[in-house]
Amino acid sequence: LSQDDLKKIAAYKAVEYVESGMVLGLGTGSTAKHAVARIGELIRQGKLKNIIGIPTSTITHEQAVSLGIPLSDLDSHPVIDLAIDGADEVDPYLNLVKGRGGSLLREKMVEGACKKFVCIVDESKLVNYLGGSGLAMPVEVIRFCWKFTAGRLQNLFEESGCVAKLRTSGEKGEPYVTDNGNYIVDLYFKKSIGDLRVASDAILNIAGVVEHGMFLDMATTVIVAGELGLTVKSK
Numbered sequence: 001l002s003q004d005d006l007k008k009i010a011a012y013k014a015v016e017y018v019e020s021g022m023v024l025g026l027g028t029g030s031t032a033k034h035a036v037a038r039i040g041e042l043i044r045q046g047k048l049k050n051i052i053g054i055p056t057s058t059i060t061h062e063q064a065v066s067l068g069i070p071l072s073d074l075d076s077h078p079v080i081d082l083a084i085d086g087a088d089e090v091d092p093y094l095n096l097v098k099g100r101g102g103s104l105l106r107e108k109m110v111e112g113a114c115k116k117f118v119c120i121v122d123e124s125k126l127v128n129y130l131g132g133s134g135l136a137m138p139v140e141v142i143r144f145c146w147k148f149t150a151g152r153l154q155n156l157f158e159e160s161g162c163v164a165k166l167r168t169s170g171e172k173g174e175p176y177v178t179d180n181g182n183y184i185v186d187l188y189f190k191k192s193i194g195d196l197r198v199a200s201d202a203i204l205n206i207a208g209v210v211e212h213g214m215f216l217d218m219a220t221t222v223i224v225a226g227e228l229g230l231t232v233k234s235k
């Protein structure tokens with residue numbers, strides 16, 4: 001089974017939690033994309049009715065529109081029944097790193113408004129501790145003096161061997177700009193950052209920071225698709 005096969009298996013399992021009449025948070029990324037496609041298919045087959053989708057990015061909004069999924073937003077639906085979304089890392093306590101796809105702010109707003117948040121991953125996302133993959137821990141920052149903010153983030157985690165890098169896109173390496181018009185500074189750690197709540201509060205204390213990609217105590221269920229089958233972990 002390819003990694004994408006595993007993502008699809010996890011996504012389809014998560015869509016089994018969807019019932020007609022639900023307001024759904026629609027996630028972003030290559031795993032969530034399968035869930036959105038499956039929801040669209042079940043609506044088209046008449047197996048799901050009266051669904052309202054709340055997209056977590058412009059790209060998911062476009063996918064949902066192309067599938068005919070009725071859409072709304074948090075202003076009209078401040079309480080959401082169920083969100084389905086991927087993750088970049090999952091620790092043993094169901095804490096997540098998200099945002100390598102650049103949508104962490106709207107994802108955190110939507111998933112923070114949900115009664116249930118089902119996270120879908122292939123087994124490659126499992127880590128012993130957040131930041132443990134050595135891959136990016138995204139932080140959304142305002143553009144104004146982003147270098148200053150990046151420097152403060154890097155100094156904050158000096159003991160963890162942190163390196164802060166501005167996320168760029170395109171051939172010319174121009175700064176990546178989020179749906180919200182902000183930049184992303186990616187943090188790379190060599191060692192554990194210790195207490196995640198302490199780290200989260202310290203990051204959010206920096207005035208130029210908008211939000212970070214640690215989703216602590218937010219997922220209610222994590223569905224993991226692996227070579228040996230599916231594992232469902234619930235809080």
Ligand code: DER
Nearest residue numbers: 029030031086087099100101
């Ligand atoms: O950027 C994001 O938050 C995505 O949801 C990410 O966490 C998972 O993306 P993937 O399903 O493409 O690996």
